[in-house]
Amino acid sequence: MTILPKPLRKPLRSSEAAGTINSWRADDPGKRGHQTVAEPFQAGASAVDPPVKPEITQGWILASIPIGMMHLACLGAFWTGVSGDALLVCLASYAIRMFGVTAAYHRYFAHRSFRTGRLFQFLLAVLATSSAQLGPLWWAATHRHHHANSDTEQDPHSPRHYGFLWSHMGWFLHPGNRRDNLAGIRDYARFPELVFIDRWALISPALLGTATFALGRVLAEAGRPTSGAQMLVWGFFISTVLLYHGTYTINSLSHVFGSQRFDTGDDSRNNLLLALITLGEGWHNNHHHCQSSCRQGIYWWEIDITYLTLLVLAKLGLVWDLRPVPAKVYAQAAEVRRPSRPT
């Protein structure tokens, strides 16, 4: 994540090992007449470097400075004050960008759980990058690595092995975990516009910060009780920091607190509260069991706002081929509810 220097670029090596996350196949994706870019993901490499042990290095400290400054900037609220307008923009900025993280970075780039055209793919990348959590290629490749090594010592953010704080936010500050792993994201590294936005991941959040300041100025000119500085603090700094920690909970708390419906062999949990603050990502045990499904809350009462939003976008024709939860997963879930059933 974050507003930090560009991670070290690691050359793509064809000899790197292949993984099998999302071995989904589908019919000809071009039959809708759209330019479809999300071909079925068949085999990509996960990171193969030795795991980075939790240690505070000089590089870690340097990488911590920008994110520390982001947190300090939130204290500007004591100077700017707050208004209803600022709170509204803060909430909207959080929710829209959380959707970008969950729908784009996670469900699209990392798991290919739905399809879209090349332009909307780029727009999704721009939106998600405004979260200041580094670029789409790094994010998705790192996440694939998490699934390929969940809660083993190869998992860079496992609370089981490395503790809560490291899994929450210490891990990505280590330069060893910030390298590009293009071998793990070959399917999207072939798009030059994605490589560009991955390389220049600070552009999007910088534009957002500028836009929130301008919005505050315009509203103030119109007589609203706000200002450019106030809107910048609430609409960008505070909402971004909340977005950081909301996202991080899935790496930390979602592997500690909650229930386990499926025996996934890792510590992933389902947690309603985390699902609410992350727009559906809190159904993490469901997701670890069925990673390729676009839907993570598998029943209507498992609120998954990202999935519901994607259904709306599908109605509008902006995305398509949302991968459903397979019938066998529902059958397995039903079996879990009847554990005493004779075999």
Ligand SMILES: [Zn+2]
């Ligand atoms: Zn996980």
Ligand SMILES: [Zn+2]
């Ligand atoms: Zn995932």
